[in-house]
Amino acid sequence: MTKEKLTSSRKMDHLRICSQTDIETGTALFDDVHLVHCALPECDMDAIDLSVEFLGKRLGSPLFIAAMTGGHPDTAGVNRVLAAAAERYGLGIGVGSQRAALEKPELADSFAIVRETAPHAFVCGNLGAVQLVEHGTEWAERAVEMIDADALCIHLNFLQEAIQPEGDHSAVGCLDAVRQLCKDVKFPVIVKETGNGISREVASRLWDAGVSAIDTGGMGGTSWAKIEGIRANERGAAGDKALRELGDSLLTWGVPTAVSVFEVAGTGTGPVIATGGLRSGLDIAKGIALGATLGGMALPLLSPALCGEEETCRTIDAVHYQLRAAMFLTGSPNVSALQHARTYITGTLREMIGQQPNMRMS
Amino acid sequence: MTKEKLTSSRKMDHLRICSQTDIETGTALFDDVHLVHCALPECDMDAIDLSVEFLGKRLGSPLFIAAMTGGHPDTAGVNRVLAAAAERYGLGIGVGSQRAALEKPELADSFAIVRETAPHAFVCGNLGAVQLVEHGTEWAERAVEMIDADALCIHLNFLQEAIQPEGDHSAVGCLDAVRQLCKDVKFPVIVKETGNGISREVASRLWDAGVSAIDTGGMGGTSWAKIEGIRANERGAAGDKALRELGDSLLTWGVPTAVSVFEVAGTGTGPVIATGGLRSGLDIAKGIALGATLGGMALPLLSPALCGEEETCRTIDAVHYQLRAAMFLTGSPNVSALQHARTYITGTLREMIGQQPNMRMS
Amino acid sequence: MTKEKLTSSRKMDHLRICSQTDIETGTALFDDVHLVHCALPECDMDAIDLSVEFLGKRLGSPLFIAAMTGGHPDTAGVNRVLAAAAERYGLGIGVGSQRAALEKPELADSFAIVRETAPHAFVCGNLGAVQLVEHGTEWAERAVEMIDADALCIHLNFLQEAIQPEGDHSAVGCLDAVRQLCKDVKFPVIVKETGNGISREVASRLWDAGVSAIDTGGMGGTSWAKIEGIRANERGAAGDKALRELGDSLLTWGVPTAVSVFEVAGTGTGPVIATGGLRSGLDIAKGIALGATLGGMALPLLSPALCGEEETCRTIDAVHYQLRAAMFLTGSPNVSALQHARTYITGTLREMIGQQPNMRMS
Amino acid sequence: MTKEKLTSSRKMDHLRICSQTDIETGTALFDDVHLVHCALPECDMDAIDLSVEFLGKRLGSPLFIAAMTGGHPDTAGVNRVLAAAAERYGLGIGVGSQRAALEKPELADSFAIVRETAPHAFVCGNLGAVQLVEHGTEWAERAVEMIDADALCIHLNFLQEAIQPEGDHSAVGCLDAVRQLCKDVKFPVIVKETGNGISREVASRLWDAGVSAIDTGGMGGTSWAKIEGIRANERGAAGDKALRELGDSLLTWGVPTAVSVFEVAGTGTGPVIATGGLRSGLDIAKGIALGATLGGMALPLLSPALCGEEETCRTIDAVHYQLRAAMFLTGSPNVSALQHARTYITGTLREMIGQQPNMRMS
Ligand SMILES: Cc1cc2nc3c(=O)[nH]c(=O)nc-3n(C[C@H](O)[C@H](O)[C@H](O)COP(=O)(O)O)c2cc1C
């Protein structure tokens, strides 16, 4: 198979595996976050303002539809459904990696349909950091043009690359490439992980490089160690056994999303998207109380999107209802009030974000 | 159905569901409170004084019969049995929300029976904060008159309202209405939650508004998220699915009772009633050691009350026996000594009432 | 039944129940104590000196045979076996409560056999604090004479009294009686609990009253709440239901032994006996590392004692072997070195002996 | 049986039991160490440098093949396979205790094969501390000569000795013997435990005595309490029952490896080998992040070695792949960078290496 073919058949593999198998591992630690109930909320639940300002645009709610697909004709349907929902609710939405379409322009339609269907939504393009290193600003601009994007997400997914037989194993130059991109372009640049989280140190370097926002893509939801392990298993080749074992040993590798949100929000003034294992409007509320501006979901929207627009809207309504209730019951009439809601932090999350025992002298 | 009919059929729904199904969720965290054994108690267990001063009246014991019912002719029996026990033991007793009878005066009998049966008990009226906002001091006074109450409880139950299809979704004006009520009336005003707890911040605002006492109504006992979820399920309508899902996601929402008692007792000088998940005389003792003056029970008295007076008295005897033993074994000859008993605080409670990790800089 | 008959038939009830049923509840928290391994112990395991000075006498090892029985002719055999072992290994040994024999002198033989069999052992008499209040120094001296005791244990067992139908419910005057006794007599007075532990506060009062040693008798081993619950169950009378329920609610009441040892050892300079849930020589070592001088065992020696001397010696050999190994592997050539062995304290024990969160302002 | 025969039949007992039975107990606590994911590693996974400097020699990777066998003709095969792997990957490798061959020179071949097969590897001799006390520098030098060793490991295994019927029970003089050895010889001296760990105190004494490196041999992997218990069981003699019980009570005795690495690395400047319960390349990475230079494995290499060279290399490849991935994903281009990787420390490990609650005043 050529490299291009590989990329787009991998896309379909991923959608199929994700919608049929349990591909979640570890915990994002939202169970260790307890929003403090406000018995006297002094607001009207039905008048709660879910809208939120994000990179200069007002979105209908903090729910962000995280990057999932595109790049294969069969994925256009999913992207159309998600875009229709984004348009209806005024949500932010990301497309999957545009690499395939940049390599093979005839695949661009499966991405472009997003902007066609959602002329007013906040649409984000998507490119891997490795592709950015290889192709620079040019590809970034082509990716944005392809969908008339409001912003471009650069994804970091080195755990996945490490355990893909066809993976890119070098991360050299990524930070410089991001820095250069931020200098070169006018559109906002968002950097995102895809399930292993952004630490305090990485966040600092990214803000420094000029990124506009960071998406945690933390550990505890969709697990690429799991997905690639399943793919390796399906291929069954002997040489893949080591990859499968590696995947197994890395199943819970990464910064749990709640920890990541806490760390990233503590390092800068740019907005944070909490993604990775958010499974209800309550989790979005917790993410926001930990410091995020938006809460992203990928996997929870995949099955509904495969069903169609109605099921997708029903799912989003439920998420919004839960979020609205959480805001009401913490006495938060709007999202910025929710960012100041008090929480109890318990268990492992408490240990992870508390002071770590001193390691060594030197 | 008219609004009035809705209110009183809901009452019967609640009694039926509560006595037949497991409607408790989460934990009040009393298992994390350990009263320190006093091997040398230097008192006589049989001479221990269970009586306690509450809002100027001496009660026979700290056991408070929490608000449950009234407002439907069929509920009069339960109220009569509970009142008879209150009279016998000199306990404080609350009636359920009087809204139905204020809307439809012919339902007043099911409440009035409490005072008729318990001429000497400390009887508390009951009104929702939302009704207070709508009808002001007038309804409050009518509620008190209806049962010649010693005090009026204003209940806060916004989680329940949020997930009831017919719920009141606005909490605007509640604090002002409470403040106005405290100014207008001579009887003591008690504010109570119904299962999701009162936080430190809400308590401060309430003391400030002039309330005489606060009832924590904390998380860990009767759960309205559970009850309303069951009701939604029984109705089965499609539109209710979202409500049911919301109920599910909020099953453990709220301040656990032990945390709530600790926080509320730390904010003011008025007496605190620990309610929500107290299931033995030992739990009452723990609530008192955490800072409460009384310990309320609703659900544990419902089945006995449906059986009759004898079973109710047997239950109360057992609770008193356990409380007396706990007082004896902590060397507490009376309730105020028990309030100073030493405790070990462990587990999640310890984490929740200890210093929380610092959230954000700004 | 007369009061005397009640006392001695209760003795046999206890032995029977304890040897046939699981009567242990809660945890003494020794699992949360981890002795730090010394890889380079620089001593000879076979030359380790198990002997220990206790109240002026050198004992063969820190294993103390805790008070169990006597007062019924059938119990003499058990006492003889235990005494033979005490004599053989030079151990301290306590007899069960001598009340029955003080009330009914013909029962004295079942106690006196201990001294007859163990002329050189450190033998402790036993009397309840309530009996001391009632009968004063006279009974104490008769108890000591009865077995030519080296010391007298005064036991505190108010939880048991609280849930016995025939129990003494008044603890008034106990501390004064102990203080008077310490003044009046020349023999050392030891105060002991029987399974619910001695707290820091009680220990301070006891040292102050002049006791020579304290035996923690902490929670986590033999449980009188359990035993009396079983007895109540066997009687089956309706009136006993409340007692049974009380027993159930108090199953884990008390200061866990490890906590108790830590607290008592921190309050004074007299020696501490760690008793309650010690189940191996390792537990004795842990008790000593927490501050005790001796480690007592009751239940683990009961079944062996009912089998006979050989099985009892085998059990003691195993305990000694484990203790010796623990001393060797912490590099402790003698018991006082073991008292300074380093430990890791984890889990609930760590929470219980660490600083407790501040309770209330006042 | 003569003493010599005993020693070498014990060797075969050990190999057989270890490869057929579950002989691991407790936990090394590596699950409580979480390497912080670096989403932007800025290095090339395929260019990561696994090599590491150890006692003046550059090794191919931090994987150390821990001492296992030799001393019986049948063990030569295992040693040959392990040595071949060491040679191939440039690893450090230890042989099992050379005592048998020092007592009975015709057994030397099963050790010498290691150097023959691995002319360039870093080969470590092995002698028990007790043998060193008995035979001094002479045996140490003969052990080194036997295999032309680069260093000599002196093992401390007093728990095992304590529960072996034929065990050496005296540890007197070991530290002096080690100090003398360090003075007398030119080759580096490494002191190692065999599964119960080295504490801070012991480490300090060892550095002081002049050792070049310490191998933690911590608790949580191969358990000699378990192995000797199984052997005692197989012998079945009555006298062994006490040994078996002792083994049982010491199953989790010892300093967990993660704790031991942390403590030992905090005491000196010599390199630390983390051994005991390391079961993946990830565990090696964690050991290094806690302060170790090498990570040793014994048991995980035994079954592969019994299978042959191919399986052994496959196992080592997998370990290296995992280690390489962990280095890549923490952004560590080489081992010394990995030593500075940030970790989250949670659970029991956090409690064990944090401040311990204050024990006693005196
Ligand atoms: C089927 C699927 C495909 C994905 N494809 C991409 C992608 O192409 N680019 C990207 O940046 N993230 C991708 N992601 C990662 C998501 O954007 C998100 O960060 C991650 O799944 C965690 O969120 P979740 O736990 O809600 O799924 C994908 C996720 C899924 C489930």
Ligand SMILES: Cc1cc2nc3c(=O)[nH]c(=O)nc-3n(C[C@H](O)[C@H](O)[C@H](O)COP(=O)(O)O)c2cc1C
């Ligand atoms: C059947 C039932 C009906 C209740 N009705 C009322 C009510 O009308 N007004 C009110 O303030 N609380 C009401 N409550 C709440 C209780 O007063 C109490 O706060 C709550 O049940 C927690 O206590 P518990 O866990 O002991 O049941 C009701 C509780 C139950 C179980």
Ligand SMILES: Cc1cc2nc3c(=O)[nH]c(=O)nc-3n(C[C@H](O)[C@H](O)[C@H](O)COP(=O)(O)O)c2cc1C
């Ligand atoms: C059968 C039995 C009888 C006991 N009788 C007495 C007694 O008469 N007096 C006393 O002070 N303690 C008595 N005890 C309590 C023990 O001395 C000891 O404090 C308690 O059992 C805790 O230790 P253990 O967990 O090792 O059993 C008795 C214990 C048992 C098991």
Ligand SMILES: Cc1cc2nc3c(=O)[nH]c(=O)nc-3n(C[C@H](O)[C@H](O)[C@H](O)COP(=O)(O)O)c2cc1C
């Ligand atoms: C079968 C076997 C034999 C061993 N023999 C020795 C030995 O002779 N000398 C020694 O120092 N350690 C010996 N060890 C201990 C190992 O070197 C290592 O410290 C210990 O097994 C912990 O590592 P593990 O959990 O990876 O097995 C042996 C271990 C095994 C499994």
